Amino acid sequence: MQNFTARDGLTLAYRDEGEGLPVLALSGLTRNSEDFNFIAPHLSRVRLIRMDYRGRGASDWGPYQTYTVPQEADDALMLLDHLGLDQVAILGTSRGGLIAMGIAMAAKERLLGVCLNDVGPVINPSGLDNIMGFLGRAPSARFFKDAAEARASAMTAAGFHNVPMERWDAEVRHLYAQSETGLKNRYDPTLRDAVIEAGAQPTPDLWPYFDALEGVPVALIHGENSDLLTDDTVGEMRRRNPDMRYGRVADRGHVPFLDEPEALETIHDWLEDMR
Numbered sequence: 001m002q003n004f005t006a007r008d009g010l011t012l013a014y015r016d017e018g019e020g021l022p023v024l025a026l027s028g029l030t031r032n033s034e035d036f037n038f039i040a041p042h043l044s045r046v047r048l049i050r051m052d053y054r055g056r057g058a059s060d061w062g063p064y065q066t067y068t069v070p071q072e073a074d075d076a077l078m079l080l081d082h083l084g085l086d087q088v089a090i091l092g093t094s095r096g097g098l099i100a101m102g103i104a105m106a107a108k109e110r111l112l113g114v115c116l117n118d119v120g121p122v123i124n125p126s127g128l129d130n131i132m133g134f135l136g137r138a139p140s141a142r143f144f145k146d147a148a149e150a151r152a153s154a155m156t157a158a159g160f161h162n163v164p165m166e167r168w169d170a171e172v173r174h175l176y177a178q179s180e181t182g183l184k185n186r187y188d189p190t191l192r193d194a195v196i197e198a199g200a201q202p203t204p205d206l207w208p209y210f211d212a213l214e215g216v217p218v219a220l221i222h223g224e225n226s227d228l229l230t231d232d233t234v235g236e237m238r239r240r241n242p243d244m245r246y247g248r249v250a251d252r253g254h255v256p257f258l259d260e261p262e263a264l265e266t267i268h269d270w271l272e273d274m275r
C-alpha cells in the first residue's frame with residue numbers, strides 16, 4: 001500500500017500495480033481495495049489503481065460528514081493528481097459507480113471510460129434497506145470460519161448461487177480484521193451516520209449524471225438477482241446509451257465479484273474500446 005494526502009489533510013491509501021491502460025478501481029460503500037483481488041489476475045496491459053476511501057481499509061478515518069460521494073470523488077481526483085495522471089478509466093462497484101458518474105458531471109475530461117458494477121441512477125429502496133441492516137454494526141462472528149459460513153448463508157438468500165466456500169472465506173478476510181475480542185469491520189462505524197444523514201435530504205435526480213457519460217466508452221455489469229439495480233433501470237440506461245456494453249451475470253445478486261465469465265467478457269471488450 002502507498003499513501004497520498006487528501007485536500008483536508010487525511011492520509012488515504014492506494015495500490016498501484018501493473019502497466020498499461022490506467023484503470024482506477026473504486027469499491028462499494030463499506031468495502032476496500034481488496035475487493036478487486038478477484039479480477040486483478042484477469043487484467044492484462046492494465047495499470048490497476050485501487051483506492052481505499054476515507055474511513056475504509058487502510059485509510060484514515062475522518063469526520064463522518066465527509067463520507068459523501070462528492071468528497072470521495074474529490075479524493076479520487078486528488079489521487080490522479082498525485083500520480084500525475086490526466087485521464088483514467090474507472091471501474092466502479094456500487095458506490096464507486098456513483099463516484100464515477102459524479103466525476104463525469106464535474107470533470108469529464110479526466111475520464112477515458114467508465115464501467116459500472118451493479119449500480120445505476122436509481123437505487124432500489126429494498127436494496128438500500130438491506131444495506132442499512134448491517135451498516136455500522138459489528139460482525140457477530142468471532143472467527144473467520146464462522147463469518148464465512150454466515151456470509152455464505154446470507155448471500156445465498158440474497159441471490160448468490162454456485163459460490164464455493166473458499167470465495168466466502170476470501171470475502172470475509174477482505175471485510176473484517178481479527179482482534180482480541182473477535183472480528184471487527186474494516187471501516188469507520190460512523191459511516192452509518194453519514195448514510196442516514198444523506199438519506200434525510202431530498203434524493204437528487206441522478207439521470208443527468210448517467211447522461212454525462214455520453215461520449216466515453218461505458219459498460220454495465222448487472223447481477224441478475226440484484227436487489228439494488230432493477231431491470232427497469234437497466235432498460236432505461238440501455239435506451240439512453242445504446243452503445244453501452246452490458247453483461248448480465250447469472251447466479252449473482254449485489255454485487256458480482258467481476259471474475260465471472262459474463263463480467264470478464266464485458267470488461268475486456270470495454271477495455272479494448274479504449275485502446
